[in-house]
Amino acid sequence: MRQKLVVGNWKMNGGFAFNAALLNDIKSGLNQANCGVAVCVPAPYLAQCQLALSGSKIAWGAQDVSAHESGAYTGEISATMLRDFSCDYVIVGHSERRSYHGETDNLVVQKTQRALAAGLTPIVCVGETLQEREAGQTDVVVSRQVNAVLEAIDVAEVERIVLAYEPVWAIGTGKTATPQMAQEVHASLRATLAKKESGAAVKVQILYGGSMKPDNAQELLAMPDIDGGLIGGAALKAADFLAIVQAASGGR
Numbered sequence: 015m016r017q018k019l020v021v022g023n024w025k026m027n028g029g030f031a032f033n034a035a036l037l038n039d040i041k042s043g044l045n046q047a048n049c050g051v052a053v054c055v056p057a058p059y060l061a062q063c064q065l066a067l068s069g070s071k072i073a074w075g076a077q078d079v080s081a082h083e084s085g086a087y088t089g090e091i092s093a094t095m096l097r098d099f100s101c102d103y104v105i106v107g108h109s110e111r112r113s114y115h116g117e118t119d120n121l122v123v124q125k126t127q128r129a130l131a132a133g134l135t136p137i138v139c140v141g142e143t144l145q146e147r148e149a150g151q152t153d154v155v156v157s158r159q160v161n162a163v164l165e166a167i168d169v170a171e172v173e174r175i176v177l178a179y180e181p182v183w184a185i186g187t188g189k190t191a192t193p194q195m196a197q198e199v200h201a202s203l204r205a206t207l208a209k210k211e212s213g214a215a216v217k218v219q220i221l222y223g224g225s226m227k228p229d230n231a232q233e234l235l236a237m238p239d240i241d242g243g244l245i246g247g248a249a250l251k252a253a254d255f256l257a258i259v260q261a262a263s264g265g266r
């Protein structure tokens with residue numbers, strides 16, 4: 015049985031005072047969480063997170079990682095540096111990185127490999143644009159994105175990844191995939207995983223991301239292949255984030 019997982023992706027938001035209040039409110043409101051909880055914060059605040067969250071039930075991570083191990087790569091942050099701050103997770107291949115920073119499937123693969131090699135759990139994001147959905151290309155696009163990763167990693171590593179289905183048209187737009195639409199893609203992602211490793215396919219958590227909020231979380235999380243959420247906007251408000259955690263805790 016898969017445990018549900020709720021991850022906040024703070025994107026480029028926050029500041030010392032804001033983070034301190036948000037982390038404190040999340041920590042103190044998290045009494046009955048019966049699911050995994052994590053926050054992926056801007057890299058400069060990893061130390062603050064480590065201090066605030068050590069010993070709590072909340073894990074933390076970064077939003078990107080370098081494809082390189084170390085060396086002359088100005089501005090990059092390596093996977094081992096993230097481990098130095100006790101990160102458990104790192105988001106790779108977010109659509110904002112793919113579209114604004116030109117990240118290719120191949121680069122996402124390299125970042126995933128670096129994360130795995132350093133002992134991090136990569137949260138590998140996949141998702142189609144509105145144009146691709148309207149052209150009936152959703153399955154083709156997300157299977158291409160996930161297969162690129164699956165072909166490059168060992169069978170034993172498959173169960174060490176988390177997948178996130180984030181339809182690009184639903185991110186930050188207030189438009190959410192219906193539970194049925196999301197479930198269809200999640201089921202197809204699980205079938206793709208099963209072709210690589212059937213044992214791992216039942217273990218890998220597949221999160222949904224894209225305008226998940228307290229008022230739609232429960233019905234999305236009730237779907238058999240939706241194992242949690244990758245939350246943007248609603249992760250910046252403790253009450254909203256906690257309500258989604260609660261919805262995930264009441265699930266299977």
Ligand code: 13P
Pocket residue numbers: 023108180184185186187188223224225226244245246247248
């Ligand atoms: P929103 O929840 O703001 O739509 O963002 C989703 C997302 O991109 C999480 O990674």
